[in-house]
Amino acid sequence: MFDFHLHPARLPHPEKLIGAFKAADYCFVAIACEPWEWEAVSTMDTNNKAFGIHPMVAMQVSEDDFKKLEGYLRSDPSASVGECGLDKRYPGYGENGMQEAVFMRQVELARDLRRNLQIHCVGDYGRIVALLKAAKFPDAAGLSGSAKFSEVARLSGSANSVPRPVFHRFGGDAGIVRAALPMGAIFSLHADSFKKKSTLAAIPLIPEQNVRFETDADETTFATKENTFAGDGRGAANGDAAAEYGVEQVVQSLKERWLATKSLWDNLKV
Numbered sequence: 001m002f003d004f005h006l007h008p009a010r011l012p013h014p015e016k017l018i019g020a021f022k023a024a025d026y027c028f029v030a031i032a033c034e035p036w037e038w039e040a041v042s043t044m045d046t047n048n049k050a051f052g053i054h055p056m057v058a059m060q061v062s063e064d065d066f067k068k069l070e071g072y073l074r075s076d077p078s079a080s081v082g083e084c085g086l087d088k089r090y091p092g093y094g095e096n097g098m099q100e101a102v103f104m105r106q107v108e109l110a111r112d113l114r115r116n117l118q119i120h121c122v123g124d125y126g127r128i129v130a131l132l133k134a135a136k137f138p139d140a141a142g143l144s145g146s147a148k149f150s151e152v153a154r155l156s157g158s159a160n161s162v163p164r165p166v167f168h169r170f171g172g173d174a175g176i177v178r179a180a181l182p183m184g185a186i187f188s189l190h191a192d193s194f195k196k197k198s199t200l201a202a203i204p205l206i207p208e209q210n211v212r213f214e215t216d217a218d219e220t221t222f223a224t225k226e227n228t229f230a231g232d233g234r235g236a237a238n239g240d241a242a243a244e245y246g247v248e249q250v251v252q253s254l255k256e257r258w259l260a261t262k263s264l265w266d267n268l269k270v
């Protein structure tokens with residue numbers, strides 16, 4: 001089981017969870033998408049981390065934050081960049097706006113450091129693809145087209161030396177799948193990926209080796225009436241939130257969510 005997008009620092013009992021995940025053979029990409037979360041995830045005893053700036057905080061980041069972000073990435077050569085991207089629910093979404101600027105800096109970081117890029121998109125997937133092309137990601141890292149991509153992957157023998165765009169919680173259509181596959185894109189599917197008609201029609205076009213599954217679990221996953229956060233429910237450390245959920249219960253629940261998502265995909269195939 002490999003959860004391709006998880007926010008361990010936002011879950012209940014984060015320090016105990018890491019050991020419980022290991023004991024349960026639950027592997028994951030640990031996503032950290034704002035400064036407090038970088039700090040928390042950087043010290044966790046786990047592989048496969050990602051450090052980035054989420055569009056929800058794009059208006060708040062400083063030059064100093066970018067320096068810190070690059071520092072975390074350079075000190076962990078296997079880390080991905082992200083999650084980052086565009087989200088129409090947050091300020092700065094417009095064309096040439098702040099979200100775009102913050103995203104592009106991270107695309108360039110991923111390109112230059114040769115890292116996978118975890119992409120968040122609520123809104124225009126076409127704009128994301130256009131921005132990746134404008135930044136020549138991942139082409140400028142020595143790739144062009146799917147044929148060359150697989151050749152490089154074969155020669156390097158290591159997934160990490162070939163940077164790939166990862167469409168997290170994928171919600172795009174068939175056109176996006178066709179445009180992104182030649183970039184070596186990975187499509188990380190969430191239960192929500194199976195809700196939209198146009199995405200449902202696109203998923204069967206994705207080759208199996210480009211498909212992953214995720215829970216995107218964070219502080220909202222185990223929120224109850226008592227501990228629901230104000231606003232959109234994100235951006236705060238979870239503290240004692242959802243403490244009524246024991247460590248084993250959290251692991252079990254995530255396993256069930258991951259398996260349920262995978263079976264949605266299995267059922268779509270037949």
Ligand SMILES: [Zn+2]
Nearest residue numbers: 005031083216
């Ligand atoms: Zn996320």
